[in-house]
Amino acid sequence: MNHSISLPRYVEYGKNAIQKLPELLKKIGISAPFIISDQVMLALGFVDQLSDVLQEQDFGIFTNTVPEPTAQSIVNGVVAFELGQYDGIVALGGGSVIDSAKAIAILGRFGGKIQNYKFPYRIDKPGLPIIAIPTTAGTGSECTAVTIITDEITQEKMLCMGDGLLPTATIIDYRFTVTVPKRITADTGIDALTHAIEAYVSKKANLFSDQQALSAMRLIGKNILTVYHDGKNETAREAMLLAAMLAGVAFSNSSVALVHGMSRPIGAFFHVPHGLSNAILLPLVTEYSIGAASERYAQCAKAIGMAEEKDDILVANQKLIKGLYQLNKELEVPKIRSLGIEYDKFNQVIHIMAEQSLNSGSPFNNPKVPSASEIIEIYQNLWV
Numbered sequence: 461m462n463h464s465i466s467l468p469r470y471v472e473y474g475k476n477a478i479q480k481l482p483e484l485l486k487k488i489g490i491s492a493p494f495i496i497s498d499q500v501m502l503a504l505g506f507v508d509q510l511s512d513v514l515q516e517q518d519f520g521i522f523t524n525t526v527p528e529p530t531a532q533s534i535v536n537g538v539v540a541f542e543l544g545q546y547d548g549i550v551a552l553g554g555g556s557v558i559d560s561a562k563a564i565a566i567l568g569r570f571g572g573k574i575q576n577y578k579f580p581y582r583i584d585k586p587g588l589p590i591i592a593i594p595t596t597a598g599t600g601s602e603c604t605a606v607t608i609i610t611d612e613i614t615q616e617k618m619l620c621m622g623d624g625l626l627p628t629a630t631i632i633d634y635r636f637t638v639t640v641p642k643r644i645t646a647d648t649g650i651d652a653l654t655h656a657i658e659a660y661v662s663k664k665a666n667l668f669s670d671q672q673a674l675s676a677m678r679l680i681g682k683n684i685l686t687v688y689h690d691g692k693n694e695t696a697r698e699a700m701l702l703a704a705m706l707a708g709v710a711f712s713n714s715s716v717a718l719v720h721g722m723s724r725p726i727g728a729f730f731h732v733p734h735g736l737s738n739a740i741l742l743p744l745v746t747e748y749s750i751g752a753a754s755e756r757y758a759q760c761a762k763a764i765g766m767a768e769e770k771d772d773i774l775v776a777n778q779k780l781i782k783g784l785y786q787l788n789k790e791l792e793v794p795k796i797r798s799l800g801i802e803y804d805k806f807n808q809v810i811h812i813m814a815e816q817s818l819n820s821g822s823p824f825n826n827p828k829v830p831s832a833s834e835i836i837e838i839y840q841n842l843w844v
C-alpha cells in the first residue's frame with residue numbers, strides 16, 4: 461500500500477535555531493511577514509526577541525490569539541492581517557497560536573468562514589506560507605496538516621484537515637519551552653504521548669508513522685517526569701520538544717483515535733485545556749481499546765519504559781494500564797470533578813458530546829470502534 465507522506469519543507473532544529481529566521485524568510489520568498497502570537501509571548505519578551513532577529517525587516521503583528529482558539533478570534537486575526545500587504549506568516553507560540561495562524565493563513569488567502577473548512581472538507585491548497593515556532597512541547601502542530609478551532613455558537617471543536625494546512629517551515633528551538641509552567645508542561649507532554657500512542661495503534665498506522673511514534677514514546681517516557689519536576693532541565697526540554705514534533709509527524713501521517721475524538725467535546729463544552737482532557741481520558745480509553753490491538757499496545761508499553769522487553773503481551777498490557785494511571789498521579793492530573801464541571805451539566809450534553817466525537821471521524825481509526833452508547837459509558841466512567 462502507498463502512503464503520501466507530508467512534512468514541512470524546512471526544519472531548523474537546535475538551541476538558538478531562531479537565528480535562522482531571516483534566512484528562512486528569504487528561502488521561502490516572504491518579504492512582508494505577519495507575526496502571530498499571544499499576550500503571554502509578548503509578556504515573556506519572546507515577541508521582542510523575534511523582532512530583534514528580524515532587525516530592519518518590515519512586519520505586521522497580531523498578539524490577540526486566544527488559547528483553544530475560537531472562530532471569532534480567527535476573524536479578528538484576519539481583519540488585522542488584511543490591514544497590510546503581507547505575504548507570509550510567522551507563528552510564535554503554543555498549539556493555539558500555531559492553529560490560529562493556520563486558520564488565518566487559509567482565510568487570508570481564500571476567504572470565507574472557518575466553519576466552511578471543517579472535516580470532512582479537505583484543505584488541499586496551501587494558504588499563505590507559515591513558519592511555525594512552537595513554544596510548548598505538545599501538539600506538534602508545527603508539523604501537522606491539522607488545525608482545531610472552536611465554533612462558540614454550536615460549542616464544537618472543529619477539526620480541519622488537509623496538506624494545505626502544513627507549515628512550510630518550522631523552527632524547533634527548545635529555549636522557548638523552558639518557561640512553560642508545571643501544569644501546562646504536564647498536559648502538553650501527555651498530549652504528545654497520546655499522539656504517539658494513538659498514531660501507533662491507529663488503523664491508519666504505517667511503517668513510516670510507526671518510527672516517529674516509537675521514537676516519540678521513548679523520548680517522552682524518559683523525560684516527561686524530569687521536565688515536570690525540573691522545568692529548567694534543558695536536555696529534557698530539548699528531548700520533549702523533539703518528541704512532540706515527532707509525535708505530530710506520526711499522527712499527521714497516520715491519525716489520532718478515540719482519546720482525541722472524545723477529548724475535543726470536553727474542551728468545547730467545559731473549556732478544559734486540550735492536553736488535560738486527553739490526560740483524563742488516556743488510561744480509560746486504553747483500557748477499553750487494548751484487547752483489539754494487544755501486541756501494538758505491548759510495544760507502546762516497552763517503548764515508553766512502562767514494561768520490560770522480556771514481558772509477554774498480557775503482562776506488558778497490564779503494565780501499560782497501570783503505568784498510565786500512575787503517570788497521571790505523578791503529574792498530578794486532576795480528576796474531572798475537580799475541574800469545576802457540574803455532573804448534571806455534563807450528563808445533559810453527554811449525547812451531543814458522543815455525537816460530536818463520532819462526527820469528527822477520529823473514533824473510526826481506533827483499534828476498537830465504539831458505538832455511541834459505548835462512548836457515553838466511557839464518559840460516565842470518568843466520574844467513577
Ligand SMILES: NC(=O)c1ccc[n+]([C@@H]2O[C@H](COP(=O)([O-])OP(=O)(O)OC[C@H]3O[C@@H](n4cnc5c(N)ncnc54)[C@H](O)[C@@H]3O)[C@@H](O)[C@H]2O)c1
Pocket residue numbers: 498500501504527528529553554555556557559595596598599600601604605606607608636637638639640641644648651708734735
Ligand atoms: N494542530 C494540531 O495538530 C493540534 C494537535 C493537538 C492539539 N491541538 C490544539 O492545540 C491547542 C493547545 O495547544 P497547547 O497545548 O500547545 O497549549 P496553548 O497553545 O493553548 O498554550 C497554553 C498556555 O500556555 C501558554 N504558553 C505557551 N508557551 C509558553 C511558554 N513557552 N512559556 C509560558 N507559557 C506559555 C500560552 O500562552 C497559553 O496560555 C488546542 O486548541 C488543541 O486543540 C492542535
Ligand SMILES: [Fe+2]
Pocket residue numbers: 599651655720734738
Ligand atoms: Fe492532541
